[in-house]
Amino acid sequence: MLILLIGKLAMNEKEFLKKYDIHDFDVPLCTVDMAIFGIIDNELNVLLVRRDEHPEKDKWALPGGFIDLKEDKNIDATAYRKLQEKTGVRSPYLEQIQTVGSGTRDSRGWSITVLYFALIDVNKVKDNLITERSRWIPVSKARRLGLAFDHQALVALANGRLKAKTTYSALPIELMPKEFTLTELQTVFETILERDLQLKAFRRRLLAADLVEETGNSKIAGKRPAKLYRSTGKDRNTTFSQSLKI
Amino acid sequence: MLILLIGKLAMNEKEFLKKYDIHDFDVPLCTVDMAIFGIIDNELNVLLVRRDEHPEKDKWALPGGFIDLKEDKNIDATAYRKLQEKTGVRSPYLEQIQTVGSGTRDSRGWSITVLYFALIDVNKVKDNLITERSRWIPVSKARRLGLAFDHQALVALANGRLKAKTTYSALPIELMPKEFTLTELQTVFETILERDLQLKAFRRRLLAADLVEETGNSKIAGKRPAKLYRSTGKDRNTTFSQSLKI
DNA sequence: TCAATAGTGTCTTTCAGACACTATGCT
DNA sequence: AGCATAGTGTCTGAAAGACACTATTGA
Numbered sequence A, B: 001m002l003i004l005l006i007g008k009l010a011m012n013e014k015e016f017l018k019k020y021d022i023h024d025f026d027v028p029l030c031t032v033d034m035a036i037f038g039i040i041d042n043e044l045n046v047l048l049v050r051r052d053e054h055p056e057k058d059k060w061a062l063p064g065g066f067i068d069l070k071e072d073k074n075i076d077a078t079a080y081r082k083l084q085e086k087t088g089v090r091s092p093y094l095e096q097i098q099t100v101g102s103g104t105r106d107s108r109g110w111s112i113t114v115l116y117f118a119l120i121d122v123n124k125v126k127d128n129l130i131t132e133r134s135r136w137i138p139v140s141k142a143r144r145l146g147l148a149f150d151h152q153a154l155v156a157l158a159n160g161r162l163k164a165k166t167t168y169s170a171l172p173i174e175l176m177p178k179e180f181t182l183t184e185l186q187t188v189f190e191t192i193l194e195r196d197l198q199l200k201a202f203r204r205r206l207l208a209a210d211l212v213e214e215t216g217n218s219k220i221a222g223k224r225p226a227k228l229y230r231s232t233g234k235d236r237n238t239t240f241s242q243s244l245k246i
Numbered sequence C: 001t002c003a004a005t006a007g008t009g010t011c012t013t014t015c016a017g018a019c020a021c022t023a024t025g026c027t
Numbered sequence D: 001a002g003c004a005t006a007g008t009g010t011c012t013g014a015a016a017g018a019c020a021c022t023a024t025t026g027a
Helices: A002-008 A013-019 A075-087 A139-145 A151-168 A171-175 A182-193 A199-208 B002-008 B013-019 B075-087 B139-145 B151-168 B171-175 B182-193 B199-208
Strands: A029-040 A043-050 A064-066 A093-102 A111-119 A134-138 A212-219 A226-231 B029-040 B043-050 B064-066 B093-102 B111-119 B134-138 B212-219 B226-231
Touching (some): A029 A134, A029 A151, A075 A093, A111 A151, A151 A182, B043 B075, B043 B151, B075 B111, B111 B171, B134 B139
Antiparallel strands (some): A029 A043, B029 B064, B212 B226
16 A cells, blocks of 8 residues: 555546545545434434344444445435435434444444434434335434443434534424424423423524414314414524523 | 344344444444644635645645544544644644535545534744645635545535624634734734624724733733733633624 | 413523723833 | 723513413313
8 A cells, every 4th residue: 555655646636536445545434324313202212223224233223324425416415315215204303413432332344424413303304214124213222222332322412412502592392293382392391301392482492583483273182272383484493592501 | 234134133232232343334434524723914815734645635725634542532632633733833723613514525435524623813823834835725716626525615615614703793803823912813803704893893802802901011002002911811712792793 | 161282471590792981000 | 191992871662471370161
């Protein structure tokens, strides 16, 4: 390899690229992993798949895979593709979280993974994609499952980011169905933050920022009907100047 | 490659790993790039190097390079190593920003880079490391230099993150020398935020959060001597509940 | 009419913004 | 004394926290 490099010193760029072959170098394994969150029965769930190949065969893991150098224009495209394959959802909230890499996290060798998280309305997921080997699992239970590789830590990372963002944005709206009551939304916030919120302060914050609007419909859950709201679509960008206490 | 995969289906994990060779696969090029920031004459500077190899030879670029699969335990280690090579600084503030990857950003092929940013006191940088091909350049001027690859965008990304963090934390303290006046610190904040700050509000915020403490010394810049402060070391963790207006 | 859930009024607290004011040392 | 820079006092305003209160429905 050293000889290769020395040989390249005198070349111009075109000649250099002609001789360049990435397979001459030791490179890390490179994957994209997805933490896809959804709310089921007021609980935060993450979509996990059972690995059907070595290594860590049959263990639960975050969905993910390799970058397709032919098809994917950039890394976000890889993430969108994976998400599409696993859920069929068209335009989810998707955000890159962090890249984790080390010589020990994967038995195949030095590997890095680019971790993304996605927030989706579970109702939008195609039914046939939820199977014995591809399931929603409550984040609290995922801990006890002994996930593949360092995916335990990746779930914690993603969950931490979601929690942090929930203190200063309205991102959890992305987890809701088209129409929802503010009580339902507050419960989702409370689930993520793992603490109760003041009802008045919560509504005031969302309404003042114009993040939700009434649909005109209401929902009866036995007692007084609750007004139904829809997202105004501003939730992906809004950050409140003051964040909720932790 | 398909045949390889099929052949592996029946194996156990040990056999699988024995036959596994990453060079069988198409993998992206993978690098780590550093946006190292420092303050010189009240201006935000970034450390740039002139590339002395193809591709993009002789263009200015962010310092960076490949992961050393033998030496680096994890990606952070790669970043620390690069930083040490370029500055000699021992324990800088270092944080991963984002990973950028696409098929077009590097002429050698599909490539990803893990971008970090570091904040350092420029006085701590070893003199002999600042040369004709490794220089501090004001962020405002870096724009006009036509950086290599997509490094223009990477600098903007790093700068944006620094600016955002400066509205809700006291991170810029990491750019200061051991002792500094609050006026100097405020000027650094103003440089990063590209706007003036209220003197009273600035001091109140920092002092109330116990982020700086008096050293007992003072500094005469011609007129009334200004008290010198030092960091209490809390600046890396503190986030204010209320962020500064943009 | 009462239980249960939905939703409002309003006082308090916290902290940033604004700006007039005082303090100190050099010339 | 005057000036330039360092630093304080204090009022205002915005938004979160707390909590008592009212509203709407079904049984």
